[in-house]
Amino acid sequence: MSLKEEIAAFLIKEFPQTKVTVEAVGNKLARVKHKISTAELRPGGTVSGPVMMAVADVALYVAILGEIGLEALTVTTSLSINFLRKPSATSDIIGECRLMKLGKKLVVGEVTIYSEDMKDPVAHAVGTYSIPPRQSS
């Protein structure tokens, strides 16, 4: 199994309800996709904020798993998101994460969030995760 397949399988086991799938992972990067259907929409035809927050959270989690290995004890300590544009109601949501710091205790990354058919991002998030102590190898 590739790293991507391993993490995708782990994600499904960890979060059986998630609608987020892993598109790419590695090199401190991750790309995830959230299928959008009526359940994710607000009246007025836009994706709800909490859906984009969930995408940001999972994108960070996947990028971290790609660096430290499958580790369920990793937990979000903070997340900060700015909503930039109204997402399309008919496109899936993409989250692209880039880790900025991979420390011994804390990981910090940013996630740019897109509607799949729009050029400009719809939201931008920065999050921190606390990771368990690792052994040097």
Place this chain on the structure above:
Amino acid sequence: MSLKEEIAAFLIKEFPQTKVTVEAVGNKLARVKHKISTAELRPGGTVSGPVMMAVADVALYVAILGEIGLEALTVTTSLSINFLRKPSATSDIIGECRLMKLGKKLVVGEVTIYSEDMKDPVAHAVGTYSIPPRQSS
């Protein structure tokens, strides 16, 4: 209908999928509750981060509706959350919002998030909403 009932009805119409209910609203405050069932849990038995983000977002929205009236055009512009403690897996999540600024264009509020049976908060969020221009009355 009381203000609380009006907003509760509006919320159900606006977000038919939401599991959040309005407990109290008024005086720049709001209290909301999110029923917790297996769907909101992560393995290890804790409520997932995005559930708490959704509670923060709705608590803010309800507090704002309590001040400016039923207004669907109100949109979140940013949300920042810190996770403080592991929530209980068997208690509902409560969000208590206090608006700190009700400006002409922007509203800022904080939300303290509790597991219903725990004394100390499990998370704390600060969010901003953009509101449509209002007429003075």
Place this chain on the structure above:
Amino acid sequence: MSLKEEIAAFLIKEFPQTKVTVEAVGNKLARVKHKISTAELRPGGTVSGPVMMAVADVALYVAILGEIGLEALTVTTSLSINFLRKPSATSDIIGECRLMKLGKKLVVGEVTIYSEDMKDPVAHAVGTYSIPPRQSS
């Protein structure tokens, strides 16, 4: 020396340039004051944003020192601030910190920032500090 005097002396030694003084500390709370003179003003007669960020940072630091003792290795890991109202140009700035979480590795607190002669806060910040491992005693 009282706890407050000890921390005030430590602060002056650690940050000889600071204009912030300790007003009160203890019970996971701290109150600090920043003297305002022309150097802190922007044209238009308002206190500059970075001055309020510095007040938030020091208020958190003082509240943490009040709990863990004089510890220079404590470092800010994140700070998030919302500006709520235009501060007065002729009043000192007050920062009131309340620690929300005092964990083994991370401390999270909020700081409400006032112009000394105004009732409503001028800004609100949330910050996290990383603290060095402590021995149980």
Place this chain on the structure above:
Amino acid sequence: MSLKEEIAAFLIKEFPQTKVTVEAVGNKLARVKHKISTAELRPGGTVSGPVMMAVADVALYVAILGEIGLEALTVTTSLSINFLRKPSATSDIIGECRLMKLGKKLVVGEVTIYSEDMKDPVAHAVGTYSIPPRQSS
């Protein structure tokens, strides 16, 4: 005068005490530099957090001036910063801003902060500014 020179002159007039200079501006980008001397250091030989917050704030301001023209009424509404690595005590601090949204009322940008001689960033900030209504031209 070039745009960069105009903004540099405006900055000195607006913030006569600032130690930040404009290195580049245009295309929704800005690069600023903060001279580091003993006044900006904490014991242990590192640049203090509030200095980096000030750099983030000015970098955003300069990038916005580059888009909307010289406009003193532009004010910070929020700033969120994550500290990633210990800055060098002997290098100047560089802030590189990229605007992510230039709306009618709100501007959102991110700022990556470097010690001039280090490859990896020492901090990362996201800020929002409120801008006055503009005429279409």
